[in-house]
Amino acid sequence: MSKGHKVRGGRREVRFGTAEVIRDLDRPDGWLLSVDGVAQSYVDLDDPTHLEFDYVRRIGDVIDCLPAGPLTTVHIGGGACTLPRYVAATRPGSRQLVLDPDEELIDLVRERLDLRSVPALRVRISDGREGIATRGEDSADLVVLDAFVSAEMPGGLATVEFARDVNRVLRPAGTYVLNVTDGPKWQFARRVVASVAEVFDEVLLLADPGVLRGRRFGNMVVAASMSGLPVAELTRRAASAAFPARLVTGEKLREFHRGAKPITDAEGVTAPTPPDTAFT
Template sequence: MEPDDLEAVEFVRDESGVSVVVGGHPQSHVPDDPEFLAFEYIAHLAACLDLLLPPPPQRVAVTHVGGAGLTLARYLAHVRPGSPQIVLEPDAALTEAVRRAAPLPRGHRIRVRPTTGEEGILALRPASADAVVLDAFVGGRVPAAVTTLEFLTTAAQVLSPGGVFLANITDEPGLRYVARVAAGLSEAGLPHRALIATHDVLKGRRHGNVVLVGSATGIDTVELDRRLRRLPFPTGIRSDVGRWARGARPLTAADARPSPPAPDPGRWRVR
């Protein structure tokens, strides 16, 4: 989020934690219990990290593109104590407000860098992260610059051998935007891909969140499907992304665009 685009931030407490609402859009939920993941896409991201990386409590190095409530980073700090994490979040005022409303745990190794994802990724060393997690939003939409082939290529180079790229992308029925990002992942050197979403989103019944997974070395989609079935959300996985996204063109810097707007801003991601 660029400085000129800063949006009003609200913190809404409920019985389980604090919701971070930016510009009227629920950005994240920071639970009192780090293992209680209220938003389905955060639970999907956590399940991928738990299964596709060495199992907890082993430490892993994770780079997050987008910070908001730092919910996933807090979860990783809880289940994998001592794991080094870098968060690329340009809105320093938001980060400071979040940390006041919901302080980070003692002994954490979460380092927030006040920079955009496309700039911050360029400063990272090759093969320095076991996972790169894209979860960045401005005005309820994924910024254009972080879904381009150029960005994805750099992100793939940041991954260690066997590392995994995860992206939370919002899209409308048909998932044409997600297909273009998936095509970019393949061209960036991460040809093994999967899509994860609740059944209604995956079947094209509504606008919503899709977690896109990319790897250079393969994804155990059978075991991942088993893991996802344990969640309290009706979740599905699509492993035939190569066939499904055939014909889709990667987004590039020349034709970059943000993800499609939600039909009902401020409500589509509310629990």
């Protein structure tokens, strides 16, 4: 039930800026979390299966198409923990770990957005590289990377070396899903896809057609596995969504990243930021 009597909205200084919890006037218990004016997460406390952001809905579609049953999941990047709430609601019995370096932000989410109510969810204050390095081999069914400092993806999470460590943590049939943002010409996204494809046998990309045509900055969801991906079902879901997306895989995806150099730890690459600092 909605807990509208509890104080939820407000601002707080956190590690990476000023966080704000803002009520959605269109939903009784919907809340937007932003940091320095950049939308980070949206949660509906009455309905955790409601995924407001289009790219988050695409990640949700990937999760929905995985084999039935509970999942052991690692989330790199917490925010308001939208996807951990979704997994807990749609796959009861799942065990989940969130890795996030911003302790003050997580404390705000615990206090204002009922994070402790999510069953079998642990949060560790750690960045993605350090947190993944501590996980055992073949210990997770799903790793989700949706981590940003303000509007920028940490470059160290985009490298081949990091993808290899994620693959080490995943079980043989496990799936890696990541959110990448980029603008026209996709210079960063092409290299991220090339890095993931260097490690995983199967890779696909989901994005708004306008983003894929290079018309605007936006989100691209990349999914990867060593044992196959639910391409047919995801293609159907993408085409029938309220805001349709395109799925790219196989030769068309190889064309997308052809000539792009995989990112390595030695480079110190900087991810692009959106011109209007807003996610889609």
